[in-house]
Amino acid sequence: MVPSPPFSHSTLAILVLFLILPSSAVAVNITALLSAYPDFSGFNRLLTSTSVDRELNGRSSLTLLAVPNTYLLRSDLAAAAAAASPATDIADVLRYHVLLEYLSPADLRRLPAAGKLITTLYQTTGRAAADLGAVNLTASSVRSPVPFSNATVLGPVIAVPYNISVFAVDGFLVPYGFDLAASESRSPAGVNVTRVLVEARGFNVAASMLEASGVAEEFEGDEGGAGITVFVPTDDAFAGLPATWRLQSLAADKKAAVLRFHALHSYYPLGSLESIVNPVQPTLATEVTGAGRFTLNITRVNGTVTIDTGIVQATITRTVFDQNPVAVFAVSRVLLPREIFGFGEVAAPPLEMAAMAPETTEETPPTRLSSPPGRREEVGSGAVRRKAAVGCIVLMSLLLV
Numbered sequence: 001m002v003p004s005p006p007f008s009h010s011t012l013a014i015l016v017l018f019l020i021l022p023s024s025a026v027a028v029n030i031t032a033l034l035s036a037y038p039d040f041s042g043f044n045r046l047l048t049s050t051s052v053d054r055e056l057n058g059r060s061s062l063t064l065l066a067v068p069n070t071y072l073l074r075s076d077l078a079a080a081a082a083a084a085s086p087a088t089d090i091a092d093v094l095r096y097h098v099l100l101e102y103l104s105p106a107d108l109r110r111l112p113a114a115g116k117l118i119t120t121l122y123q124t125t126g127r128a129a130a131d132l133g134a135v136n137l138t139a140s141s142v143r144s145p146v147p148f149s150n151a152t153v154l155g156p157v158i159a160v161p162y163n164i165s166v167f168a169v170d171g172f173l174v175p176y177g178f179d180l181a182a183s184e185s186r187s188p189a190g191v192n193v194t195r196v197l198v199e200a201r202g203f204n205v206a207a208s209m210l211e212a213s214g215v216a217e218e219f220e221g222d223e224g225g226a227g228i229t230v231f232v233p234t235d236d237a238f239a240g241l242p243a244t245w246r247l248q249s250l251a252a253d254k255k256a257a258v259l260r261f262h263a264l265h266s267y268y269p270l271g272s273l274e275s276i277v278n279p280v281q282p283t284l285a286t287e288v289t290g291a292g293r294f295t296l297n298i299t300r301v302n303g304t305v306t307i308d309t310g311i312v313q314a315t316i317t318r319t320v321f322d323q324n325p326v327a328v329f330a331v332s333r334v335l336l337p338r339e340i341f342g343f344g345e346v347a348a349p350p351l352e353m354a355a356m357a358p359e360t361t362e363e364t365p366p367t368r369l370s371s372p373p374g375r376r377e378e379v380g381s382g383a384v385r386r387k388a389a390v391g392c393i394v395l396m397s398l399l400l401v
Contacts, residue, residue: 028164030056030064037157040168042072050091055121056098061162062121063099065142065151065169089178095122096144096175099135103165105156109139113280114292117145122175132176138280142169143266149174150266150282154275170272191326193219193230200320203330205238213252215259222284227267227325231307231316233334241334245341254340260285261294261309261337267325273298273305273316285337294337307331310338 031053034044043066047053056062098121115136123133135142143150151173157166194216197203210216222228241247247258263284285294297308305316314333321328 028057028060028160030164033158033160033164034066034166039068039070040066040157042069043067046090046094050094052091052094052098055095059100060164061100061102062164063101063103063118064164064166065097065099065153065173066157066166067097067170067172068154068168071170092122092125092127093172093174093178095125096120096133096135096173097169098122099137100124102162103137104159104161105165108137108153108156108167111137111139113138115141115143129176135173141281142173143282144173144175150264152268152272152275170275171267191220191223191321191323192216193326193328196321196328197232202234202236203232203320205235206232209255210259213256213259215256218260218284219263222263222265223325227327228284229264229266229268229273229327229329231262231314231329231331231335232320233262233314233331234317237314237331237333245336247334247336250340257285257288257294258335258337258340260288261296262331262335264296267327269322269324269327270305270316270319270329273329274300289339293339296335307335309335311336311341
């Protein structure tokens with residue numbers, strides 16, 4: 001007789017839970033459940049040391065967003081815990097990762113692209129401002145409403161219908177009003193993105209635009225908290241822009257919006273970007289213009305990370321800089337937002353561009369192409385044609401007299 005394959009620890013844990021749990025929803029011992037997964041031992045210790053596990057063990061129908069050890073080791077929360085930051089703050093951050101709703105992997109896939117606002121355990125403490133104790137969850141990402149503290153959903157870990165499900169995320173979400181970056185153990189931010197680009201070579205246009213617009217300073221200011229990821233077009237990418245796009249002719253505020261459109265308000269190393277599956281990612285421009293605008297779609301196509309703006313598709317060609325909390329990637333094309341460049345590459349410039357062109361008057365031909373070289377007089381202005389017609393009438397009158 002062929003022996004049956006042995007059960008893994010995780011399989012055995014799930015089997016035991018199904019055997020001891022009745023069909024109706026009951027409380028689940030989350031720390032006992034996670035103990036079967038060594039990759040989450042650090043997160044499990046945080047739950048225990050802050051006593052948040054006791055609150056979870058008394059509840060049912062919830063979803064836990066857990067951070068694996070790989071991502072936990074470089075997180076600000078782990079550093080804050082090591083530095084003995086206020087236990088209440090750390091506990092509330094953990095409560096912010098507890099969604100008061102059971103979501104299976106299938107439920108997650110059915111979420112709308114814009115996401116769903118879900119209440120967390122932190123909201124129930126009364127310490128969250130207004131309704132900012134909720135998170136916005138999509139099939140592949142989760143973020144706090146204000147500010148944009150993002151994490152990528154790496155995948156499901158375990159589900160015990162309809163009591164608890166656990167999903168792995170690539171970093172901690174920080175609720176509104178928290179400043180874990182104040183911990184002395186945090187590595188200093190303040191990475192000068194412009195200097196990084198100058199030293200990397202091949203990014204002179206982008207570096208100049210960032211510096212001249214003041215957006216480079218905004219990038220440095222956004223490096224705290226969840227960090228920042230910047231997609232930088234190469235000089236060749238700028239040189240390859242069709243003349244109809246007229247990027248340099250944009251007003252200063254729109255040019256700044258295009259530059260902010262190239263950055264995500266979260267630190268994403270290349271491995272995290274490769275694990276993303278077609279999410280709608282907000283950018284720094286989204287913060288200024290409002291939810292649902294100036295977003296990017298990031299996918300992996302044939303092993304390459306592709307960024308789709310709705311108008312152009314670019315690929316990441318190399319990593320320029322990667323040191324938490326800042327990631328800088330070179331991209332093959334300038335990322336043009338549809339909110340500003342919402343027209344085809346071969347079409348006429350958009351209205352805001354056309355408004356910058358000189359007005360067509362009665363004395364000026366409407367376009368350059370309407371007057372072939374050497375024949376401009378033939379197809380001159382309406383005024384010239386009218387003068388010629390009057391002259392002909394006068395001449396004919398004289399001949400008839």
